[in-house]
Amino acid sequence: MRFPVSLYVSMVKYLMAEKFRGAARFPLVLMLEPTHRCNLACSGCGRIREYAQTLNQEMTLEECLRSVDEAGAPVVTITGGEPLLYTHVRELVREVLRRGKHMYFCTNGLLLEESLDGFEPSSHFTWNVHFDGTEKVHDMIIGRQGGFQKALAGVLAAKRAGFRVSTNTTVYRESSVNDIARLFEQLTEAGVDGILVAPGFSYEDVTRDVFLHTRRDIEDKFREIKTWGRRYPIMSNPLYLDFLTGNKPLHCTPWGNPTRNSQGWKSPCYLITDTHYPTFERLMASTDWDHYVSGEDERCSQCMVHCGYEPSVVLNMGLRDLVRMIRWNMYV
Numbered sequence: 001m002r003f004p005v006s007l008y009v010s011m012v013k014y015l016m017a018e019k020f021r022g023a024a025r026f027p028l029v030l031m032l033e034p035t036h037r038c039n040l041a042c043s044g045c046g047r048i049r050e051y052a053q054t055l056n057q058e059m060t061l062e063e064c065l066r067s068v069d070e071a072g073a074p075v076v077t078i079t080g081g082e083p084l085l086y087t088h089v090r091e092l093v094r095e096v097l098r099r100g101k102h103m104y105f106c107t108n109g110l111l112l113e114e115s116l117d118g119f120e121p122s123s124h125f126t127w128n129v130h131f132d133g134t135e136k137v138h139d140m141i142i143g144r145q146g147g148f149q150k151a152l153a154g155v156l157a158a159k160r161a162g163f164r165v166s167t168n169t170t171v172y173r174e175s176s177v178n179d180i181a182r183l184f185e186q187l188t189e190a191g192v193d194g195i196l197v198a199p200g201f202s203y204e205d206v207t208r209d210v211f212l213h214t215r216r217d218i219e220d221k222f223r224e225i226k227t228w229g230r231r232y233p234i235m236s237n238p239l240y241l242d243f244l245t246g247n248k249p250l251h252c253t254p255w256g257n258p259t260r261n262s263q264g265w266k267s268p269c270y271l272i273t274d275t276h277y278p279t280f281e282r283l284m285a286s287t288d289w290d291h292y293v294s295g296e297d298e299r300c301s302q303c304m305v306h307c308g309y310e311p312s313v314v315l316n317m318g319l320r321d322l323v324r325m326i327r328w329n330m331y332v
Helices: 007-020 060-070 089-099 113-118 135-142 147-160 178-187 215-228 239-246 281-284 289-294 306-315 319-329
Strands: 029-032 075-077 102-107 123-128 163-171 195-200 259-261 264-268 273-277
Touching: 007 075, 007 102, 007 306, 029 060, 029 273, 029 281, 029 306, 060 089, 075 089, 075 113, 089 147, 089 163, 113 147, 113 215, 123 147, 135 147, 147 163, 178 195, 178 215, 195 215, 215 239, 264 281, 273 281
Parallel strands: 029 075, 029 259, 075 102, 102 123, 123 163, 163 195
Antiparallel strands: 259 264, 264 273
């Protein structure tokens, strides 16, 4: 299966509880950024530019755990920056898992192999390692020769140690579909449990030409990628991939995956920063969600990034789509 059964059980129980209490908006995944420090300066990274003045700040362990409790989401994605540089990373992982959450730990993989001893395998815990192409392409994007092989060594070591490992690939304007296919073949041979693939979009502080600019750019790239579901363990669900190729309407739900970092709760979404709020309650009450969901904001006009749209797949799924998702998860 592409995802553990326990994740489905947790998600269904959570959705039923939220619907029962009549909640109109509620998060599915908390994007937690305990630190923005990083050991790379990738060309497509907005965090090291947007938060250049506060890179050395980090959330306390207590702030992180309070944020997990505030949001209440069944899934927590630990990201950054490079979260393996976070001072209390082991305690954070242990305490979040103790709360019964499912965790995806996003890392560039450079520190993964030597860090494994401090963590324990669990069906609730998945390393998520970033690869943006085969060795030459990836090393060029991250600006570090040997970075691909170091990250791949970390993936192989984690699999040998019994961990779940997924990967994340961002498709840029100059990304070659053939190169991505070769990468996915290599990752599949390495035994990864899942491959997340999504189009890259410009952050407000990154306006370089590496990003996809129009929906046509995205449709052209993903028309072939969406056919690979049986060849590779792709985690990007088929309904979202249909949306990327213009075959299914979806509405962005930025409140579905709130982001918390050292500056507060980031509003309105993972990419756009209009302000930060001190509490999750303030974020939900003070953000004009209808404005962003409507697509009226010009910054949202071309955005199709997965963390805004995949929640709408879950929240608006009909019976036919549900059956399709079950078959997809079981590689049928």
